[in-house]
Amino acid sequence: MPENEARNTFEAFFFALGRAIDGPTTWFKEKVVEPNQKQYPWYHQKFRRVPTIDECYTDDVVCVYEANAQYRRDRLVDTEIVAILRDRLEACVMYERPDHKLKCQEVSRQYEEAAANWFCKYGDLGAYHDAKKAFMKQKHRMIWERRHGPVGSGMKQKEQEE
Template identity: 60%
Template sequence: MDEERNNRNPLGRFLNTVATVLDTPVVWFRESIVEPNRSTYNWYHQKFRRVPTIDECYTDDIVCQMEANLQFKRDRLVDSDILNILRLRFEDCTLYEKPNSLEKCKGLLEQYEKAAENWFIKYGDLGGYGGAREAYMKQKHRLIWERRHGPVGSGMKETAPQA
């Protein structure tokens, strides 16, 4: 009913014409150019291609080292978020299963503790500015220690007295 009244009214016809003139090119541009050229993703998060790790980069290849460092920092963020999710799951379980939470949430606690241990093995003691090179050196030193003294945390191997 309002459209019929606007079409009879000269002001209404003028406003409809102005709206059509302004709206038609915008709609045409979006439907014929923007939407066909927009790529659609079947996943929610952005996927980055994996680049060579720091041990695969040459010492004078700064670009490769930078890409490896950026990938390391992205991996650290993902691992930190996974650890946070596991911790929140355990906390939710303990709140939900209040009287018997130690028995019912034992699996989640073990999973969280193992993930926290692995996170600390890889990223612990690096600090806020630690990067891929520092983590690689930490891993190398840990492997050397384990070769000489056994697994970390098991105590040092007893050496036989030299005669």
């Protein structure tokens, strides 16, 4: 039954009353609120990607500032991802105990991988770090891996280099 067709006068009265109360609020929402809302398909503001610190000139202060702001935002996002994975692992362990080592293996692997990647990028930078220090850490790690092999695999032997 369509909303505007009532079966009797009692229903017609309550339909009219409902339209009188709901009509102005619906009009205000559709004509004023929704056209003025920012339309994001996600729940957080999406910033445009800016040039990284290695693409900035040394005297371009604005570019360096934007690169540092982008670095801080990326670090916060990566930290939250690791925290969410840690929470998932803790919940899985609490729920699946005593068989959690077997049943939470995939969640544990994801968390360990994310935590290791986070530490590779942001760990051991000290209290006051920025995009330049993180970039230098990445550069030094790449030089080390080129000379000695992947970090954690031990140093190359003399025979392997030749």
